[in-house]
Amino acid sequence: MKNLLLLVLATLFITGCSSTAMIATNRELPQVYVDVNATHQVKNDVKITLITLSNYTDTPKAGQRATNIIEGVLLAKGYVVNTDIASNTNSLISAQTKAQQNGSNYFLTGGVSEWRYKTGIDGEPAVSLKLSLYKTNSRALVWSATGADSDWGTGSIGTTAQNLIEKMTTK
Numbered sequence: 001m002k003n004l005l006l007l008v009l010a011t012l013f014i015t016g017c018s019s020t021a022m023i024a025t026n027r028e029l030p031q032v033y034v035d036v037n038a039t040h041q042v043k044n045d046v047k048i049t050l051i052t053l054s055n056y057t058d059t060p061k062a063g064q065r066a067t068n069i070i071e072g073v074l075l076a077k078g079y080v081v082n083t084d085i086a087s088n089t090n091s092l093i094s095a096q097t098k099a100q101q102n103g104s105n106y107f108l109t110g111g112v113s114e115w116r117y118k119t120g121i122d123g124e125p126a127v128s129l130k131l132s133l134y135k136t137n138s139r140a141l142v143w144s145a146t147g148a149d150s151d152w153g154t155g156s157i158g159t160t161a162q163n164l165i166e167k168m169t170t171k
Contacts, residue, residue: 020167024145028171029133030106032078046106048074049099049136050083053129054090054111062115066129066161070108073165080104092139099136106142108133114148115157122153125160131168145169 033041050071055063064085074081082102089095092109099107114128128148135142149164 020147020149020164022145022147022164022167024147024168024171025141025143027143029143029169043078045080046078047080047082047102047104048133049095049102049104049107050074050081051089051095051098051107051109052083052085052087053109053131055115056111056113057115059115062112065158066112066115066127066165069158069161070131070165073162073169074108077169092134096134096136096139104136106133107136115161117157118150124150124153125155125157126150127157127161127164129161129164129168131165 030044030046032044032046034044036042050067052067053063053070055061067083067085071081071083071085082099082104084098087098089098089109095107095109108131110129110131112127112129114126116126117123118126126148127150128146130146131144132141133143134140145168147164147168149160149167151160151163
């Protein structure tokens with residue numbers, strides 16, 4: 001009984017120091033791999049133009065940093081990604097134009113609301129992102145997610161952001 005109590009307390013302590021909050025649309029990201037039957041999958045040619053995320057933080061280049069991580073996560077999931085991290089696209093129309101020029105089916109935009117280490121002894125990393133995926137031909141919203149995550153003081157912003165992005169893009 002004593003061991004069970006210690007296990008419960010340790011679990012509460014560990015989960016209390018790291019937190020994630022997320023909300024997403026009911027729809028999922030377009031599927032890259034579709035099951036045809038129990039033994040075979042077909043890969044869809046899903047092309048996404050990744051627009052550099054807007055930076056609403058005091059941290060320089062937070063939007064570019066987050067965009068770079070998103071690119072890596074999407075590539076690992078099998079998406080074809082076109083990105084130009086150095087460019088500044090500030091409207092849905094210009095993002096749509098860039099996606100059309102790239103021949104993409106979709107374009108992804110968003111913003112970074114938090115990208116910092118919290119003040120205090122531990123200096124925990126904290127990240128907050130909003131991502132939206134639109135159809136290139138109509139600018140119709142396909143998928144959207146907003147999430148925030150923090151980690152232990154030994155964690156980094158990069159790993160915290162990557163874990164958050166993975167959670168946001170996986171239903």
